Amino acid sequence: MQQQQLAPGVILGPDGKPCKPCMAFRSFAGVKKKAAGASAAQQPHAGSSSAGGGTSTASSPSGSAALSSGAGAAAAAAAASLAEPVLPADCPPDVERLGRHTWTFLHTTASYFPPSPSPHQKTAMLSLLRALPTLYPCGSCASHLGSYLEAHPPEPEVESGREALEKWLCGVHNEVNERLGKDRFDCGDVPQRWRDGWADGRCDP
Numbered sequence: 001m002q003q004q005q006l007a008p009g010v011i012l013g014p015d016g017k018p019c020k021p022c023m024a025f026r027s028f029a030g031v032k033k034k035a036a037g038a039s040a041a042q043q044p045h046a047g048s049s050s051a052g053g054g055t056s057t058a059s060s061p062s063g064s065a066a067l068s069s070g071a072g073a074a075a076a077a078a079a080a081s082l083a084e085p086v087l088p089a090d091c092p093p094d095v096e097r098l099g100r101h102t103w104t105f106l107h108t109t110a111s112y113f114p115p116s117p118s119p120h121q122k123t124a125m126l127s128l129l130r131a132l133p134t135l136y137p138c139g140s141c142a143s144h145l146g147s148y149l150e151a152h153p154p155e156p157e158v159e160s161g162r163e164a165l166e167k168w169l170c171g172v173h174n175e176v177n178e179r180l181g182k183d184r185f186d187c188g189d190v191p192q193r194w195r196d197g198w199a200d201g202r203c204d205p
């Protein structure tokens, strides 16, 4: 029964429920919104529905006062229906929010890793990195990461300390960027982005 209510493209988790951290809210919420708009359009008198949006003016009575006074509202409704859905701040994370926050944690942690780490710090860092392919809540992300770690094990960089680790993690992130069709990040900018702040001083307290 729940299966029938799922929007196309929704990824199910191991528990059979939609896997929120595996999907981008803007894509699955957009599909849901379109589906809601389509079913509303099939109802009689659907023209005033807020989900209907862009095409409702075509069926409005032309030349009437209602058209001019309703034009602003119709334009606003159309704009709202075109805007990407935004995940409310207090909802469970989607794949993008989880990713952004995880990268923030990982890059910041790498940028504050000591230049000459103690044996205990090295062990802790390796445990953290090795745990991700098992624990990261987006299964396909975790599986790609696991393959990357096998091909590019972090041990030598963790052994070397901060600078090497920052570069290695930048490489991990760039692999994901490329896979998602995003620009590569210049790894020379990592210290400014994640620890020192940019040279123009805009990040300084």
Ligand SMILES: Cc1cc2nc3c(=O)[nH]c(=O)nc-3n(C[C@H](O)[C@H](O)[C@H](O)COP(=O)(O)OP(=O)(O)OC[C@H]3O[C@@H](n4cnc5c(N)ncnc54)[C@H](O)[C@@H]3O)c2cc1C
Pocket: 095, 096, 097, 098, 099, 100, 101, 102, 103, 107, 136, 140, 141, 142, 144, 145, 169, 170, 171, 172, 173, 174, 176, 177, 180, 184, 185, 187, 190, 193
């Ligand atoms: C381990 C991991 C695996 C992931 N795998 C997937 C996946 O398979 N599929 C998927 O859809 N999403 C995945 N994500 C999420 C994805 O990487 C993004 O976090 C998400 O798409 C949001 O992207 P964004 O454009 O906001 O910026 P993000 O990619 O989250 O980056 C945040 C900020 O980091 C900085 N940055 C960007 N690249 C680098 C870099 N190379 N080095 C240092 N800093 C950088 C930039 O300032 C950027 O604004 C993964 C996330 C993580 C942590």
